[in-house]
Amino acid sequence: MDIYREEILDHYKNPRNFGPTSLKASRGERVFKARETNASCGDVMEMAVVLKGGRLSAIKFEGEGCAVSMAAASMLTEKVKGKKVAEAEKMTDDEMIGLLKIEVGPTRRKCATLGLVCLRKALP
Amino acid sequence: MLDVNKIKKDFPILSRKVNGKRLVYLDNAATSQKPKAVIEAEVEFYRRHNANVHRGLHSLSEAATVIYEEARKTVAGFIGGEADELVFVRNATEGLNLVAWAWAAASLKRGDEILTSVIEHHSNLIPWQRLSRAKGLKLVVAGVAENGVLDMADFANKLTRKTKLVAIGHMSNTTGAINPVAKIVKMAKRVRARVAVDAAQSVPHLKVNFKDLGVDFLAFSGHKMLGPMGIGGVLIKKERQEEMEPFLTGGGMISEVWPQRATWAAGVEKFEAGTPNVAGAVGLAAAVEYLTKLGMARVYEHEKKMVAYALKRLGEIEGLRVIGPKTTESRGGVISFVMEGVHAHDIAQVLSSEGVAVRSGHHCTMPLHKRLKLAATTRASFYIYNDKKDVDALIDGLKKVKNVFT
Numbered sequence: 001m002d003i004y005r006e007e008i009l010d011h012y013k014n015p016r017n018f019g020p021t022s023l024k025a026s027r028g029e030r031v032f033k034a035r036e037t038n039a040s041c042g043d044v045m046e047m048a049v050v051l052k053g054g055r056l057s058a059i060k061f062e063g064e065g066c067a068v069s070m071a072a073a074s075m076l077t078e079k080v081k082g083k084k085v086a087e088a089e090k091m092t093d094d095e096m097i098g099l100l101k102i103e104v105g106p107t108r109r110k111c112a113t114l115g116l117v118c119l120r121k122a123l124p
Numbered sequence: 125m126l127d128v129n130k131i132k133k134d135f136p137i138l139s140r141k142v143n144g145k146r147l148v149y150l151d152n153a154a155t156s157q158k159p160k161a162v163i164e165a166e167v168e169f170y171r172r173h174n175a176n177v178h179r180g181l182h183s184l185s186e187a188a189t190v191i192y193e194e195a196r197k198t199v200a201g202f203i204g205g206e207a208d209e210l211v212f213v214r215n216a217t218e219g220l221n222l223v224a225w226a227w228a229a230a231s232l233k234r235g236d237e238i239l240t241s242v243i244e245h246h247s248n249l250i251p252w253q254r255l256s257r258a259k260g261l262k263l264v265v266a267g268v269a270e271n272g273v274l275d276m277a278d279f280a281n282k283l284t285r286k287t288k289l290v291a292i293g294h295m296s297n298t299t300g301a302i303n304p305v306a307k308i309v310k311m312a313k314r315v316r317a318r319v320a321v322d323a324a325q326s327v328p329h330l331k332v333n334f335k336d337l338g339v340d341f342l343a344f345s346g347h348k349m350l351g352p353m354g355i356g357g358v359l360i361k362k363e364r365q366e367e368m369e370p371f372l373t374g375g376g377m378i379s380e381v382w383p384q385r386a387t388w389a390a391g392v393e394k395f396e397a398g399t400p401n402v403a404g405a406v407g408l409a410a411a412v413e414y415l416t417k418l419g420m421a422r423v424y425e426h427e428k429k430m431v432a433y434a435l436k437r438l439g440e441i442e443g444l445r446v447i448g449p450k451t452t453e454s455r456g457g458v459i460s461f462v463m464e465g466v467h468a469h470d471i472a473q474v475l476s477s478e479g480v481a482v483r484s485g486h487h488c489t490m491p492l493h494k495r496l497k498l499a500a501t502t503r504a505s506f507y508i509y510n511d512k513k514d515v516d517a518l519i520d521g522l523k524k525v526k527n528v529f530t
Contacts, residue, residue: 004528041468041484041500042485042486042499064499067470111469
C-alpha cells in the first residue's frame with residue numbers, strides 16, 4: 001500500500017493552497033485560471049495563478065478527485081509557488097510523478113498529472 | 125445449486141495470485157474469465173481447422189465453414205433465435221452501431237424519434253446521438269426512478285406515435301436493475317415502434333429468449349459470457365433484415381460485383397463483410413455449451429444469492445451507500461456503491477492490493493452518474509465462479525479502505 005503513504009494521505013486530507021480560485025489581481029499582477037477534468041474518473045480541478053514580475057506569486061486550486069490527484073496537485077502548488085513562470089512551464093510529467101515518490105501505474109498517471117495539466121493550461 | 129469449487133477449477137486464471145494474494149475477480153460486468161473449454165476450443169480451431177470460410181472449395185475451408193455455421197446455430201439457439209437471425213459482430217457495441225447505421229439510417233425519416241433512457245451504457249446512447257444528428261432525428265431520453273431503475277411513467281409519457289425505435293438496455297451495468305423488456309415491447313407495439321435491446325449484461329446472467337421477448341434487435345458480447353474477446357452478436361428479426369442496408373462493405377457480403385456497383389448477399393452474410401472471427405465464434409459456442417450445462421436458471425439463482433449476501437455484508441460498512449435496488453428483486457449480480465470521503469479509484473486501488481478486482485469510475489454510464497450527482501462509483505459484479513468467500517474478501521478490503529482513509 002505504498003501508494004497511500006503518509007505524505008500522500010496528509011496532502012489529500014489537508015491540501016495546501018486549496019480554496020476558492022477567485023483570486024484578484026492587484027497592481028502589477030495578472031491572474032490566470034484554468035479548469036481541467038479527468039472524465040474517466042469524474043475528477044474536476046480548477047487552478048488560478050497570480051503572476052507578478054514573471055513569478056507565480058500565488059496559486060490556488062479547488063476541485064474533487066481521488067487521493068492521488070488531490071495530493072499531487074497540492075504538492076505541485078507547494079513546489080511552484082514563488083517560482084519563475086519559465087521554471088513552472090518546464091516541469092515534466094515524470095518530474096511531477098517523481099514528487100509523489102510512489103509507483104504510479106498507467107491508469108493513475110492521469111490522476112497524478114491532473115494538477116500539472118491544469119497548471120499548464122492556466123499559464124499564459 | 126452451482127458447484128462453485130468445481131467451477132473454479134475450470135478457470136485457469138483463478139488459480140493465479142495478484143499482488144501476492146488470491147485473485148478475487150469481481151469485475152465480471154466488464155468482462156468474464158474464460159474456462160479451459162473455451163480457451164481450448166479457440167486454440168483447437170487454429171491448430172487443426174484454420175481456413176477462411178465461405179470462400180474455398182478445399183477440405184479445410186469447407187470444414188471451417190461448417191464449424192462457423194454450427195457455432196452460429198449454437199449461439200443463436202442459446203438466446204432463443206434462429207441461425208439466420210444472428211449476425212456475428214465484435215461485441216454489443218458493434219451490434220448496436222450496426223442497427224443504427226444499417227437499419228435505422230435506412231428506415232427512419234427526419235423528425236422521427238428514438239426513445240432511450242438515461243441509464244444506458246454509452247454503447248446504447250452514442251450511436252443514436254450520432255445517427256440523430258446525421259439524419260435529423262430526435263433522440264428522446266427517459267429518466268431514472270429514485271431506486272436507480274427505469275422511470276416507467278416517464279418512459280410511457282415519452283413513448284408516442286412519433287417514436288419509431290425504442291433502444292433500451294435489458295440489465296443496467298451500473299445498478300444491476302433489470303428492465304421489464306416484455307412490457308416495454310408491448311407498449312412499443314401499440315405505437316408501432318421497433319425495439320432494440322442492449323443485452324450485453326443480461327445474456328450472460330439470465331435466460332434470455334429473443335423470440336419470446338418479441339424484440340426486433342438484440343445485441344450482446346461474447347466476452348462477458350465466458351467467450352473470447354472480439355466476438356459477439358446481434359439477433360435481427362427477418363422482417364427487419366429485409367428493410368436493412370449493409371453495414372460495412374467489402375468481401376463476403378456481396379452477391380455480384382461490377383466496377384461501378386454491387387448487389388448484396390442474402391441473409392445475415394450481407395452484414396458480415398470481411399473475414400469473420402471464426403475462432404472467436406467457435407470459442408463463443410464453447411462458452412454457450414458450458415453455460416447450457418450449468419443451466420441459466422441456476423446461474424441466475426446463484427448470482428441472486430451472491431447479491432443477497434453482498435447487500436447484507438455491505439450494510440456493515442458505515443458510510444457506504446449502494447446505488448440502485450436494495451433488494452434481489454428484478455436485478456442481476458451487479459452492485460455499485462459509494463463510500464463517504466473516499467474516491468472510487470482509491471477504493472479500487474486498495475482492494476487491488478488485496479487481490480480484489482472491482483471496477484471504479486463511471487462504467488460508461490456518464491449520463492446516469494451525472495443524473496445521480498455522482499462523479500464515480502465502485503462496482504462489484506459476480507459470476508458463476510464467485511462465492512461467499514469472495515464477498516468476504518471484498519468486505520475485508522473495504523474495511524482496510526476505511527482504515528487507510530479515516
